Every structure is written in structure tokens, then in C-alpha cells.
Amino acid sequence: MIGRLLVFLGGLLVVALFAALLGPMFVDWTDFRKDFEDQASRILGKKVTVHGEVNARLLPFPSVTLHDVTVGPDSEGAPLVTVSRFSLDAELAPFLSGEARIFDMRIEEPKARIRLLADGTLDWLRGSSAEIPARTVVLEKVHVTGGEIEFIDQQSGRTRKVSGLDAEMTAASLAGPWTADGTAVVDGEAGGFHLASQQPNPATGAIPLKLRLDPGNRPFSLDLEGDLSLAEGKPIYKGRFQGQWRDAYVEKVPNDRKPVPAPRAKGEFELTNERIVVPAYRLELAEADNPYVITGEAKLDTGAKPEFLLTAEGQQVDVNRLANDGGQGKTGRNAAGSVRQRLNLLIAMAAEIPVPTVPGRANLKLPAIVAGDTVLRDIQIDIRPAGTGWTVERAAAVLPGRTQVEARGKLTLIGSPSFSGDLLVASTQPSGLASWVSGVVDPAIRQLKSAGFSAAVNLTPDIQRFEKLELAIGEAHLNGRLERQSVNGQPATLSVDLSGNEIDLDAARALGALIVGDDLDNGVFAQRIATRMKVGKLVAYGVESHEVDTIFTLDSGSVSVERLNIGDVAGASIRASGSASGSLLDYTGKAQIAFQSADPTPFLTMAAAQLPPHPALAWLVKSAPWYADANMQAAVSLGDAGGSGLTAKFSGTANGSTITADYAVDDIADFTGTAALKMNATLENPETQILLGQAGLDPLPTGTGVAGRLSLDVSDQGGEAADVALRFTSAGTEATASGQVSLDIADFLAGAGKVSVTSDDLEPFLMSAGVAMPAVGGGLPTQFSADVKLADRKALFDRIEATLDGNALSGDLSLDLSGQPKIEGQLKAGRADLAWLAETVLGPVSDPATGKLSQEALPARVSEPDLDIALEVGNFSSGIIDPVIGLSAKLRRSGGELILDDVTGGWLGGTLTGRLMVANADGTGLYQSRITLAGGDLADALPAQQEGGQAAATGRFDFDLVAEGSGKTVSELLGSTNGSGSLKVGALTVSKLNLGLLPQVLEAAGGIKGDITEDKVKAIAAGLIDAGPGLFQNVVVPFNMTGGVMRIQNVTLESQSAKLDGEARLNVIDGTMDGTVHIAFDAGDDALAGAEPGIRLAYAGEIGAPARQLDVGDLTNFLSLRAFERERRRVEALQSNVLEKQRLRREVVLHRYREDERQKAEAERARAAEEARQKAEAERLAAEEAARRAAQAATEGASTPTGQPLGDGTFTTPEMPVSPDEKVTRDSLPPAKPLQFESLPGVN
Template sequence: MIGRLLVFLGGLLVVALFAALLGPMFVDWTDFRKDFEDQASRILGKKVTVHGAVNARLLPFPSVTLHDVTVGPDSEGAPLVTVSRFSLDAELAPFLSGEARIFDMRIEEPKARIRLLADGTLDWLRGSSAEIPARTVVLEKVHVTGGEIEFIDQQSGRTRKVSGLDAEMAAASLAGPWTADGNAVVDGEAGGFHLSSQQPNPATGAIPLKLRLDPGNRPFSLDLEGDLSLVEGKPIYKGRFQGQWRDAYAEKVPNDRKPVPAPRAKGEFELTNERIVVPEYRLELAEADNPYVITGEAKLDTGAKPEFLLTAEGQQVDVNRLANDGGQGKTGRNAAGSVRQRLNLLIAMAADIPVPTVPGRANLKLPAIVAGDTVLRDIQIDIRPAGTGWTVERAAAVLPGRTQVEAKGKLTLIGSPSFSGDLLVASTQPSGLASWVSGAVDPAIRQLKSAGFSAAVNLTPDMQRFEKLELAIGDAHLNGRLERESLRGQPATLSVDLSGNEIDLDAARALGALIVGDDLDNGVFAQRIATRMKVGKLVAYGVESHEVDTIFTLDSGSVSVERLNIGDVAGASIRASGAASGSLLDYTGKAQIAFQAADPTPFLTMAAAQLPPHPALAWLVKSAPWYADANVQATVSLGDAGGSGLTAKLSGTANGSTIAVDYAVDDIADFTGTASLKMNATLENPETQILLGQAGLDPLPIGTGVAGRLALDVSDQGGEAADVALQFTSAGTEAMASGQVSLDIADFLAGAGKVSVKSDDLEPFLMTAGVAMPAVGGGLPAQVSADVKLADRKTSFDRIEATLDGNAVTGALALDLSQAQPKIEGQLKAGHADLTWLAETVLGPVADPATGKLSQEVLPARVSEPDLDIALEIGSFSSGVFDPVTGLSATLRRSGGELTLDDINGSWFGGTLMGRLMVANADGTGLYQSRITLEGGDLADALPEQREGGQAAATGRFDFDLVAEASGKTVSELLGATNGSGSLKVGALTVSKLNLGLLPQVLEAADGIKGEITEDKVKGIAAGLIDAGPGTFQNVAVPFNITGGVMRIQNVTLESQSAKLDGEARLNLIDGTMDGTAHVALNAGDDALAGAEPGIRLTYAGEIGAPTRQLDVGDLTNFLSLRAFERERRRVEALQSNVLEKQRLRREVVLHRYREEERQKAEAERARVAEEARQKAEEAERLAAEEEARRAAQAASEGASAPETQPPGDGTVAAPEMPVSPDEKVTRDSLPPARPLQFDSLPGVN
């Protein structure tokens, strides 16, 4: 509009006026005023009148001054142009050549009225045509001051006004080119301008015109370049434009950073009296070589039906490249801190955009805007101007956190900003939205999968109303309304009416903090709040409540709860109502509370987590399971006595107990610790076990069958300590604790007092309390007293005097709870104690009560128990086997499930016992280690007596040592896995009923046995003799080892003058049985026999304490049989020798007879042969008389020296020949046949 007005002023009015003034001035100086008016009227085509004075001079240079000049009139009779004062100075020399050169012209307070007629033409162009001597006048400098232009648009009925027009102009000729620089105010918008034109186109008459506009209050400048022409009497300015935003932050950019180019726009335009049309434009952002581009079209129609149109579509925009203070990386952002601050910033930016006064619409569509790590997607805005603001037909964008925002309604920007319409916000990643808004994510928001709302809203700075509100926070869906009003100078009010399935107050508060900023708490609690809420589930501070129905108000420190019903909060139901008002130091009010819970444990656990820590509250949480089926009512009063005190009365039942509590404190805001406090509480129950649990103990599920009563009285007068008395009474039992203790949290219950217990039978209560005692079932009359001191989590029991079932116990103990693991230290003296009981404190029951055998139950998991370091002195200590240890002293220690008896010293079996014993439970795995040494023990005391005669099985002084260890899951398995070793040493061992010198008596008795010697006969003899006397051994050493719970004694050798004993044994420690053998080798002396030794084997089996003995006399029987055999053999050998001699003599006679017969036969044969020889000799006598004689003599001599023998032929076996020298001249004869020896007649020999 400024350009169009300046074109009219400079192109038409000024040119015509200057021509009218200058043309006739230098032609005719006579009748100057009238000629000036005529010529000016002819040139402009309008009546020109000079109403004021006219001053003119020629030297030193031509100068003219006119006052009160008018041009017109218009169609209504008013002047078109008025000039208050007009003057010019010209050069004289150029007139000689016919040229007028004006070097200084001044136009003061020109006023022009330009009327746009209904047909779109200008009334200025109506009438006669102008005759402008364009090429004969030169304007070097023209000053315009105080100009005004009134543009009357009869098409739209609007009038626009240009005022404060000041300009500096120049022209080479009235036809151009023209230049002008100046300032003006158009309808209140101040700005500057610069224009330059060329001479009109001879063919079209269009004037090339460049125009630059610089609005003073707008951050941009506009350059127009095009042709100004008249079409059918209507001016048209058409061409291209270029806009440039001014960068107000460029000077603030550090020197080391390159400033980001300002946004710039260019495109085509067409300007007429009726409209401004931009058929296309291009908006460029960021660097020129790689800009972000937004394109579209624009149209402003100022005709009969004024309207405008603006469309914009572009590519993704990276704001980091557009802003001087953009992020330097992913985390760079200009965080606003809250949604409210961002909205205020957005509204402030929107308010800087002028609202068109004509109807129309604007459409903006961008795929994304990137700013730091922020990406705004799918931006679409469809708006229409609406007087003081905009009608938002649709505004949508996807914010960080996948947040869809949609709005529709009326946005007011002028005056008090407001928005009224429909608003939708839906985020499927609330944590991302929170990170973008505030730079941090509340843990409550991080857990949400979605959040959003939709409502019909009316938002103003003073009021924010949400009607038809549908709120979704995670799985919560709520409906209702919300209204907040904050008038200036008055407290803000908040009205909430919501109902739905659930609500998470932590998440709602976190989302609220995003909207209003970090001062949410301060803002909300300073308001007046009225709330009605009914939800199926309420989550606040991590606590879930179900079926919540409440109506409450908060107003300037006063609170009124009309109704608060909670169906289920941590397993409890609560009904409450009440009101309170006043200040912290002067509150008054009353409240009624009803509490019900089948199991209050979850509720009390939750309360302890939410409230400040207090030992009393921790105790109550621990005892909570014993308050089952709680039904309690409470009445609380504030300021009844006109002060700041509090009284509460509580009554009800829990787990069968009747509860009554009266509590009163005279100052609930006690900052000095001087408030007085009184409390009386009683618990009564027909079962004492429940009372013990409610008192904070951990009783076993073992009923006592008797009723009990607990009474607690506390009185604190504001001093350092309170008087406290706790009394427990039951049938036959009374326990009392009283003293002065502190109630401060820092040293809760620190103080001193006395405790006493007197009971006819304390055993049921101890069993119920989980305290294991020996000899359970026999009753435990008890009387105990002690002085107690508590300080710094340490409790000392001094002057302990107790009588437990006749067992006197004295000493002092100290319990230290200051460390992570509690510890008990001290010293105790007792009449008697039991090792089995100590082991059961670690391993659980050692024996099965049903069978009496070792328990096969899996060891219980280790229970955290206090560490122990107690010096013990026990008169009689039962070890579970053999006789008890007397005068025992030891140190009892327990740590981490490990129980030890260190430095053991006592008297056992007449000797001195020393050592160490450890039993442990490592998470269900049992362990034990032992190291026992006994010096100078008496076997007569250690071994059980024989059943007959009362005589000890063995006597002698002995030393014993044992090292053993084991591990297992049960007690039985623990003992069965025992491994170890040891030894038994006896200097002089005497074993009764082991007569080792029985052999002579046995031999004597055996000689009298008739018939065969058998084991039964020998056993009858030996059994009576072996028990007839003792056996003695010197320097006996018996080593042994234990494996798998079995003790093995191997290769034991004992010697005496009468015998040698070899033995071995196995003792099963699991089932208490044994088996063993002892071989007694008797010394036979001169009665010894080769191949048989007299011996007896003793076999023992059965229970270790009373084994049975079996006597094996096999070796002794063999010895006696062999001895009898030897005797019979010698007798047989004598008989056999006589028989053999007779047989030899008979053989000699037979041999003699045989030889005689043979000799006779040989003689007869020799006679026959001699006869034959004689006859032959006689025949050959003459041949070999001498030879025959010689041979006969030789034959006769050979026959005499070797008579021939023949073997017997009767089939008998030849007796072996005995080697007999020929000199003995023994006669041999045949013997009877040989037969094998037979010993059937000898007893025991075959």
C-alpha cells in the first residue's frame, strides 16, 4: 500500500505540480499568479488555485515561493491536493538553452485525497488529460515534509491514511528517472521507503519502478521491481519482489562463529487497487548454497469482497542452521522449561504477526522442523483472521515423544490472549515429550507408555477451563472437568471433578510440572482447591489404592474431608471424614477413621515406607501378621484444650485380641522436646501365643492354651526420659519390665530398668517363643530377675539371678545391636548344661522324637542369630554319651551359623579333658569339627561294668586324643560322614575275664577227654577257664581312624608272658553297633607242636555299650587234636617196629631156605654138565685135554662164587632191598606185601 501511494504521489501529483509551476514561470512574468494557475490546471488536467501569497525573485538565482496551493476539486467538491507552502530555487544559465534546472525544491505539508471509485478507477484520472513537459525540467533535490495522503476506497468502504510523509527526491526529468527516499506512517505502521523509476515505455506507457519498503516495527524489508501502468484507467504494478528478514542477533554472534543468513523470500506479484496477488513465492532459510525452501502463493483482495489467501508448503527445516544460538550438537536446545513458558513464548511470537483486517485463510504445511535433537513433524495450520485474532480451523503437529497435537477454535492475540475451542494432545512416548519440554524426565513419566487428553477448553491468563475432559495417563482413563482461576490479587482456585478407572498422581503431578514448571507444588498448595474424585485405582507416591471415592476442599490452610472411602489400599479398607483449620501452631479439628484389614502387613509396610523412619513403626511392621482381621476405629481431636495438642482414642479387635489405646500429647508441633505425652495401651487375648506375636516376638505355631494380657503405660513429662512399664500376665506366669527410657528416635528406648519373670511353668511360653530347652516336656518352673541398661543399641543384663527347674544360673550378659550382626557377650555360671541342646540351636532337632534315632530331616536353613562370646562355667556338662563332664569351663562362641566351644577344660573319667568343638550350619549344610584330649583317664570309669559280678571290664590309666570332622545335609548324614583319627594309650592295662595262662589247665583237661576231641568239648573247657582270671598288658597303644562314621581299629598287638593278642574292631557311630575280633595265641612252651598253635578267637558284636561275645576254639581244638595224634602216632610206630622186625626175621629164614635149594640145584646141574663134559672131553681129550680141564676148573670156581637167584613167581610185591654190606653176611628172605598206613584208631587223625 505504501508503494502504491508513493507512486501516485511521486509519479502523478508531484510531476504534474512541478510541471505546472515551472513551465510558465520562466516564460511570462506578468500576471504571474493567474498564468501559473492556468498553466498548472492545463498540465495537470485539474483546477490549480494559489490561495496564499506568491513570492518570486530572479537574482542571484530564480526563486519562487507559493503559499496555500490547492488542486481539485474531487467528485465531492473537496480539493484533491493542498500544499501549505511550496518553494523552489533554479539555476539561471540553463534557461538560455530552454531547460529548467531546479537545484532545490521544498514542499511543506502536502495533503492529498485519492479516491478509488466503485468501478476500480481513480477519480484523479477523471476529467481532462494532463500535458506534462516531462523532458524540459530537471529536479536535483526535492524536500517533502509533513505530507499526508488519504486513500478512500469506495469499493470496500475503508479509508487508509498515510501521515508523517518526509522524503528526499530527485529527477533527471519529470518523465524520469526518479529517485526518492523517505519515511511515512501508514495506518499507524511507521517505516521507510526508497523508490527509483525509469522513463515510461513509449510503446506501452508503463513506468519501470523499483520500490524498497522498510517497516519500522517489522523484522523484514521488501524490494519490489516491476512496471507501473494503467489498464482501463486502473493502475497496475506488476513484477517481482524480494524480502529480507533483518537478523537482530547477528551482532551477538561470537567472532569464532559464522552468522547464519537471515530468511529471505522472493517471487512474483501483481498490485492493483483491488488486490495484491503473489502467484508464487519462494522462502529460503539458512545458507544460500543449500537453503531450506518453502513455496506457496498469497492473495489479498481489497475490493468489494475483501479476503486473503496464504499457502505455504516446504521441506524439512533444521532450525539449528537458522538460529545464531542454536544447539551445538544433539543436546543443544533453547529449553523453555515448561509447556506454559513455551506456550507463552509461542503466543508472544504469534502476537507479532499482524492479523489481516480482511477475511481470508492461511495454510501452512511442513513435513518437519528440526531444532537440536527436537523434531516437529507433519506441521499443518489452517487459519482465518478473526478481528483480534485467528479462527483456527485446524492446527496439527507431531511434537517430540510421538506427541500428536490438534487444535480447533478461536485464538485471540490482541488484548488479553486466549483460546477457546477443542484441544487434543496425545503422546505415545511421554518420556520423549518431557525430555524435550524440560530437559529431564521424571521417573513417573518414564514408566508411562502413553498420555494425553482432549477437552473443550477456554484458556485465558486468568482462567483455564477444561470441559468434557477425557484424560488418559498410561492405562488410566478419566472423564470430567477441570477449572483453574487466578484473578489478580486473589489466591488461585482449582476445581476438579474426575471419575474413571484409575489415576496415577505421581504421573499426573509430573505432567503438571511440565505444564506449569518446577513451582507446581508451591502453586497448587497456595490455591483454594475443591476436588471430587471417584476412581477404581489411585496411585500416589508409589502406593496403589482401589475403589477410591472422595470429596475434599483446601482453603487457606483449612482442610475439610467430606468423604474419603478407600476400598483397598495395601489390603486394607479405610473410611474417614473430618475437618481441621488454623495454623501449624494452633490447629483445631476432629476426624473419624475406620480401618479394616484381613492382613494389615502390606498396609503397615507401605506406611513405614512413606513415613519417616521410627523404631516403633518398624516394630509394628514386624508384628503386623499377628494383627490379622483388624477392625479398628479411631477418633482424633486437635486443639480440644484450646492449644495445639492432639488426643486419640483407638479401640477394636485384631486376631482375637481386644485393643484399647488412649494417646495424648499437648503439642503436636513440639520443636523443643518439652511436650507432655501419655499413652495407655492394653491387649487381651484368650491365646497367649498371639499376644507374644503382637508384642514383637516370633512365636512358633504352638498354642499355650491359656489367656494373657499385655499392658503398656508411657508417661513423658517433657524430660529426658519417659517412665515406661510393660506387664504381661497369664495363668501362673507374670513378667514385668519397668524403668526410664528415651522416646527420641536417635536413642529410642535408651535407659535403665529392671526385668523379672516368675512362672510355675515357663516351658510352654519358651516353646511358643521358639526357645529350645533341654528336657522338654518335664515343665520348667522359673524365677528370673536382672538389671537392664539400654544405650546406643546396646543392652546389658547385670546381676542375673535365675532358677530354672532347680538349675541355678548367675552372671551378666551384654547384647550389642550397634553392628550389622548383633552380638552377646558376658559370662554365665550354671549347675548343669547339655551339649545336645547347644547343637540343636544350630542343627535343629538332633533326634527324631518318634523313634529316638538320629534325625534324618534336612537341616533347616541358617537363621540369623546374634553372635555369641560367653565364658561358661558348668558344674555338670552332659555330652550325650558316657558320663557328664564335671567342672567344665569353656568359651561359647557363635558367628555366621558356627557354634564353637573353645578352651574346653574339665574333669572326665577321672582325667583332665581339653579341646575344642565346632558345629556349624552353612545354609542347610551341617559341619562339625572336634579336637579332644583326655589325660589320665580311668578305664574303670570309662567302660561299662560286666553284667555279672559288677567287675569293670578293664582297669588302668589312659590317655585319649581324637580329631574328627564331617559335613552333611541331615544330622544322621552328618554323623555318617565323620572322618578323623586318634589313639588310646594305656600304661598298664588289666582286662578282667581274660585268663591268658589257661593252656596248662586246658591240656590237663584235654588228656581226660574220651574219644574224639571236638570243638564243643574244647569250648566247654576253655569258656570256663578264660573268664577265670584277668589279663595284663604293658604300654598299650591303640591307634584308630574314622571314615564314613565308622571307627576302625586295626593291627592291634598285645603281648604277655602267657599269650599274644592280635585284634581289630569296627564301631559304627551311626547306629551304635560294633563288631570286632581278638585272637589270643597261647604260649605252649615245651608242648609246642609243629603245624599247630594253641589259640582262641574272641568275636564281639552288638551295641557298643554291651556287645555279645562269641568264643572260637578252632585253633585250640586243632592243637589238642594234633597233640593227641602225636601221642597215638608214637604208640603205633612202636608196634609197627616190632612187627617189622618179626617180618625181617621171617624173610631171612625164607631166604636161607631158598638159597639152600638153589645151591642143591646148582650142584646137580654141575654134575650133569661135568658128566657131559667128561664124555666130550674124553672124546676130545686128545684134542684139548688141558683146555677142557682148565675150563672145567674155571666153571667150577665161578659157580661157587655167584649162585643164581630167581624172582618169586607168586605175584607178591618184592620188598625193597636194604643196603647191607656183604661183610655182614646177612641172609635175605621175602617179606610180606607192603600195605598203606592206617590211623583210624587214633582220635582226630585220619
């Protein structure tokens, strides 16, 4: 503002010079130089002297040229104004009328000195008064070039300088109005200006003045409008101002979007020699109809007591609206990718703000700034100018991620930017802060709940120092200091001294990347680093270490570890020290490392996850549990031979093993595989089982009780294959493997060699290694040899020759380890066991303690290789009756499923074919079987009888069975068996089943005395049932199985003399059975209705030797009934005789009864006849009498009634109606004689 005022005052000085130059037009031209000096001095009120040439002409137009003109002197005797060359051209006609019209004026290199006196007045205004003929001079065009103005402020002791002043001016009169356009440099600040003035106010003398300032390096322009006046000799410019961002600095927007108005400000101002005062201003942003407004006041006092003041308060600012880009969202994020870049951008913007050279303060307070998805809240800045920068009394803001930032100290912007003071950064949502800074969120930051630091900092481009550092990263709290230096382009040095409870290096690196950007690794690891750190917990690359204490330095490729103590990293403690220097191709150094761990499994697992994958490392991780109680030391040396080789010596103990190893490689930087390598390692342990585990096997937790020694020798001369020899020795056992194999990661261990095993008893080692073998406990002398080829994770075992406890094995096998291990090939064996094969899938089949089927739950999965083997076995034990002879089958196993397919062989005198599948699906067992036997011999299938060694039955048979089952245990698996099948016999002979015993029984039963009882009958039948065979033809016995029980039902067999009905139940779980056979004998002529001769045989007990019970109830009933019938017939004969006699007696009685009745009837008949006769006779007589009487009456005249009885009252008895000629004698009957049955006893 002062500079722009000086430009205006310089313009006034030029006006005075113009007046001095125009003065000669009103004087006599005869003494032009002297008259010019006198008139100019009178007009300007200052002494004017022309030291150079004076050229003047009148025609064709008046023209004057002056050289080396001075005005002054000032209070110190120096000229106020000097002009190197001054010329003007005037029009002649107006001049003749008394008006001076200058159409072209040129002022070259004018220099002015304006002094502000201690009392605030200008020395220019002191002295004689000017008499400027203001209204008679017209300036059409004035050119000023190369002007300079020096403003000397005696109040503040400062001097301001305007240089490079070039202007084009016009004036209707010297009193105005004036217009001027030009450029100048004020104290090094270039810019342009435009002024327009009116004529002074006659009443106040104030000059209305409009002034426009365009600073060249500033993004704004300023318009001033007010009155310029003098008060007590002091100039005052007072009015209103308006500032606006220039279009060149406004962000360009696409054509389809409405342009955003530039920021603009307006307010009141008062400008004097001593101060600039803005009582109130209003800054508007965004749309004109709905702007964001910031208001405040400003003051710059350059007087005796310099003072600076700026306040700003506003509402929430939405930068999206300011940029008319509200729809951009996250795409509107600043492209800066780190805190350092944002700080550099912020510092660059702050450096463009001029720093007042006077004391004062500035206060900024905004509730929020919204930019895209970014919200800056509670912004408050309290600063004071401090020479080359600012004193920050308080700067605070809430950044994205709920990040509180507070700063206090000295901010230097001019020259080398720096900040020295207190700095606090605290974020309760670090992921939000990271997203705002870089646009991406590191997973390590995403897991942090809080992060921040506070420190006394000194930040410069060369040094970044953090003293009294308190660092919080999540749960980690650290104290100490940190300093980074990079002076004069030298490699940066980093000094770190921290201690605390824990630190997460992954999170710290992620936060560091936010600060320095993506080049963190290049910016840190290429520096010299000195670190001292002691923390309770260190997390790096996902690994936790506890009780870490270290001091180390890195310097130009060299490293020195004075101390590295780790109390616990994945269950191990490590102590290390050493140093190394040189380049990658020429390193030298030594290191001592001590390692202790009760269980190194977690440590080795962690190491394998961090290191590049290698098969040897994977093997070591698998074997890690067998290296318990490890206590190892290592001495490492680099470049002993003057090259880039490495040697290491290891010694120590682990799980009772004494371990020694030497390793040497002549070039650790070899990337072509030509480096020579040698290694030998020896492990000795009093328990071989531990050595097997340390060698990479998975032995069972059962010891062998013998000591062992394991040695490995590797020699690689940089060729394609290395010579490798592995040897295991123990009491009576030696195993060797040797050959040439590759050590490259791509085809690790690919090569060829030989394997041999010789052992007096290999069984303890196989059992310890978890290999199940049949006939455990009897020892296993072993001879084994084979040629081995390894390639593409496949092992080919050719020409296998082995003898295992006399069981000869031969064949060719291949082991594929590219995925699920798989064994393929062909194998011949002298003998094999089905139970052993099943155990590879189901685990133990039987309980060793009881010998019964195992009740233990099946293992979730028995990890065994897949199989696809063409198997030939001379003697295959199926566990059922006799073994299979000459078995051939396809043996397959995959995914817990074992299959014997295409089975053929000789069994029970016949030909066996079929298929068997046994599976284990995560602890659930399943089996399916299909068995067909053709032409079997029952004599081979059934056990022989005790007496005589005769088979229980004979005959050729066919047998088929389809069955399946499932369960959680072996017992449950077989107990759930379901299936069906049949047994077919063409001619069946049962050795002890006499079906023709009935006649013999009947004969023997005839001699039974007394009652016939079952005991008496059983004694007879038991001696006869085994006396002969039973013969049957075309026997078919179907059966089914449910729940492990075979059921035979409704079986009927017939022979010439008997019929058999039977059923049976065979329990395959406990090997027991029960069944019954009912034999119904053909009785022929001895058959009886209501009773059949038969016996019932009940079998129960073990399937191979069941107990027989004889039930003769039916036979006893038959015999009893037969005896009863015989007795019945005898009794019936006796009863018939008795009944006959009784009949005869009844007939005699009947005859007697009938005779008595006849006689009674005869007597009754005679009596009735007599009575009838008498009645008839009486009736006749009565009739006769009546007739007689009628006649008499008729004759006598019926004097007496008829029908009256006789006078004496009696009736006359009629005569019997018997004719006399019948000669009936009516005498009494003779007395009857009784009947006599002398021949029937008991009848009389």
C-alpha cells in the same frame, strides 16, 4: 503491501505539490500569490490555495516560502492535500536559461487524503488534466517531514493511514528518474522504504519502479520491481518481488562455522487498489546451491468481495542444515522445558504474523521438519483469518514420541491469546515426547506405552477448561472435565471431576510437569482445588489402591474431605472423612477413620516405605502378621486446647486382641523436641502367644493355652528422656520393664532401667517365643532380674541374677543391635548341654518321637545373635559318657558358626582340652573337633560289668581325637564323620580276660570222653576266660573314623602267657559296635606244629553293653590235634611191632629164597663144569686124534682128509678138566631139607 503502495502514491502527490510550487517561476512576480495559485491549479489539475504568508526573494538565489497551502477539494469538499509550510531554494543561472534547478526543498507536515471510489478509481484522477512541466524542473534535494496520508477505501469501507512520513528525495526531472528514502508508519506499523523510478514508457505510459520496504518490527525486507501503470483509471503495479530475512534476525554462529544464508523468497506479484496477487512464489532456506524449497500462491483481495488465500507446500525441512549445525545432535534441542513454554513460544511467533482483515484461507503442508534429534512429520495447517486471530479448520502434526496432535477451533492472537475448540493429543511413545519437551524422561513416563487426551477446550491465560475430557494414560481411561482459573492475579483454582478404570498419579504428575514445567508442585498445591474422583484403580507414589471414591477440597491451607472410600489398598479398606483449617502452627479440625484388613502386613509395609523411617514403625511392620483381621477405628482431633496439639483415640480388635490406645501431643509442629507427649495402650488376648507376636517377638505357631495382658505407658514432658513402663501379665507369670528412655529417632529407646521376670513355669512362653531350652517338658520356674542400659543400639545387662529350674545363672552380658545382633560378656551356669547349644545352629538334633538323630533337613539359616561369651559351667553335658566338670570355654557364634574354644575341664578322671566348631552354611552342616584327654581313668570311661560291679578295664589313659564331618541333616552330619586319633594306656588291666587258662584247659581236656568238639571245649573255656584279669603294658591303640564309623585295626597286645590281635568298628550314628579279639596262648612244651591254642572273642551290639561271642575253634583244633598225637604215638608203637614181625618174616623168606637159589646155582655150576670138562676132554681127545691122524697121514701121505668124523659118525666126549690129584668126587648130591622158622608165626 497496501501501506507500501500508499507511501508510493503519497510520493506522487508530493511531486504534484513540487510542480505547483515551481509554477511561479514561469509567471509574473508582481501578483505572486494569485499567479502561484492559478499556475499550480493548472499544473496539478486541482484547485491550489495559499492561506498563509508568502515569502520570496531572488538574491542571492531564488527562494520561496509558503504557509498553509491546500489542494482540492475532493468529492466531499475536503482538501486533498494540505501543507503546513513549503519552501525551496533554486539556482539562479539555470533559471535564467529556462531550467529550474532546485537544490533544496523542504515540505513540512504535508497531509493528503486519497479516496478510492466505489468503482475502483481514484478521485485524484478525476477532473481537469494536469499539465506538469516534467522535463524542465530538477530536484536535487527534497526534505519531507511529518507527512500524513489518509487512504479512504469506499469499496471495503476501510480507511488506512500513513503517518510520520519523513523522506529524502531527488529527481533528475519531474518525469523522472526519482529516488526516495524515508520512514513512515502505516496503520501503526513503522518501517522504512526506498524507491527508484524511471521515466514513463512513451508507448504504454507505464513507469518502471523499484521499491524496497523494510518493516521495522518484521524480520524481513521486501524488494519490488515492476511497472506502475493505469488501466481504466486504476493504478496497477505488476512485476516480481524478492524478500529476504534481515541479518539482524539471523542466528549468530561461531567463527569456525560457515554462516547460513538467510531465508529468502521470490516470485511474481500484481498490486492494485483492490487486491494483491502472488500467482507463484518460491521460498528458499539453507544453502543457496542446495536450498529447501517451499512453493505456493497467495492472494489478498480488499475489494468489494474481500478474500485472502495462502498456500504452501514444500519438501522435508532439516533445521540442522538451515542452521549449519548438523553436528549438534541432541545439544540442539530447544531449551524450552515444558509444553506450556513451547506453546507460549509458538503463540508469540504466531502473534507476529499479521492477521489479514479480509476473509480467506491459508494452507500449509510439509512432510517433515527435522531439528536436531527432533522430527515433526505430516504437518498440515488449514486456517482462515478471523478478525483477532484465526479459525483453525484443521491443524495436525506428528511430534516426537509418535505423538499425533490435531486441533480445530478458534485461535485468538491479538489481545489476550486464547484457543477454543477441539484438541486431540495421542502419543504411542510418551518417553520420546518427554525427552523432546524437557530433555529428561521421568521413570513413570518411561513405563507408559501410550498417553493422550481429547477434549473440547477453552484455553486462555486466565481459564483453561477441558470439557468432554477423555484422558488415556497407559491402561488408564478417564472421562470427565477439568478447569483451572486464575483471574486478575488471584490464587488459581482447580476443579477436577474424573471417573474411569484407573489412574496413575505419578504418571499424571509427570505428564503435568511436561505441560507446566518444573513448578508443578508450586503451581498446583498453592491453589484452591476441588476434586471428585471415582476410579477402579489409583496408583500414587508406587502404591495401588482399588475402588477409590473421594470428594475433597483444598483452599488456602484448609482441607475438607467429604468422602474418602478405598476398597482395597495393600489388602486394607479405609473410610475417612474430616476437615482441617488454619496454619501449620494453629490447625484445628476433626477426622474419623475406619480401617479394616484381614492381613495388615502389606499395608504397613507400604506405609513404612512411604513415611519417614522410624524404629517404632519398623517394629510395627515386623509384628503386622499378628494383627490379622484388624478392625480399628480412630477419632483424631486437632487444636482442641486452642493450640496446635493433637489427640487420637484408637479402639478395635486384631487377631482376637482387644486394643485400646490414647495418644496426645500438645504441639504437632514442634521441631525442637520439647512437646509433651502421653500415650497408653492395652492389648488383651485369650492366647498369650498372639500377644508375644504383637509385641514384636517371633513366636512359634504353638499356643500357650493361657490368656495374657500387655500394657504400655509412655510419658514425655519434653525433656531428654521419657518415662516408659511395659508390663506383661499372665497366669503365674509377670514380666516388667521400666525406666527412662529417649523417643528421638536418632537414639530411639536409649536410656536405663530394670527388667524382672517372675514365673511359676516360663517354659511355655519360651517355647512359644522360639527359645530352645534343655529338658523341655519338666517345667521351668524362673526368677530373673537385671539392670539394663540402652544406648547406640546396644543393651547392657548388668548384675544378672537368675534361677532357671534350679540352675543358677549370673554374669554380665551386652547385646549389640547396631548390625548383626551380638551378645558379649561372661556367664556362669550351674549346668549346660552341648546338644542344646548345637541346636541353636543346626536346629533339633534328635527326633523327639524316636530319640534318634534327626533326619530332617537342616534349616537354611537359624537366625540367632552372634555370641562371644566367656562361659563357665559347673556340669556340662556333652552327651558322651560322663559330663565335663568345671568347664570353662570361649563360646563364639557368628554367621551360622558355633565355636567352643579354649575348652578345659575335668572329664573321666582326667583333664580335657580341645576345640569344637559346628556350623550351618545355608542348610549344609559342618563340624570340626579336636579333643585331648590326659590322665583319664578307664574305670570311669567304661561301663561296669553286671556281676560284681567291676569295671571292664582299669588303667590311666591318654586320648586324642581330630574329626570333622558335613551333611544336610544332623544324622548325615555325624554319619559323615572322618578323623583319626589314638588311645594310650601305660598299664592296662582287663578285668575278665584270663590269659593263663591254657594249662587248666589241657588238664580239663584230658578228661573228655569221646571226640573233642567245640561245644565240649567252649564249656571248659567259658568257665575259665572270666576267671582272672589280663595285664598289658604300654598299650597304644590307633584308630580312624570314616563315614561316622570308628575303625580300630591291627591292634596287638602281648603278655607273658598270651598274645592278643584285635580290630573293632564303632558306629557313632546308631551307637552300635562290632569287633573281634584273637587270643593266642603260649603252649610252651605242649606246642604242636600246625596248631596254636587260641580263642576268638566277638563283640556286637550297643557300644556300652555289647554281646560277647566265644569262638574256641583254634583251641578245639589244638586239643584235637594234641589228642590225635597221643593216639598216633600208641598206634605207631603197635605198628612198629607188627612191622618188625613182618620184617623178620620177609627175611626168612629171603633166606629161603637165597638158599634155593644158591643150591640151584651150585647145581648149575656143577653141570656147567662137567660139561666144560667133557668138552675139554673131547677137544683134547680130538686134538690127539687129529695129531695122530696127521702123523699118520704124514706117514701115509694123506690119503684120507683130516677132520672128518669117525666112521660111525660120533664124537668122542672129552674128559673133564679136573686134575686127578684134586680128588673131586663126582657122585650125586644128597636131597635138601626145607628151612623151618618155628619162632615166626605165619612164616612157615
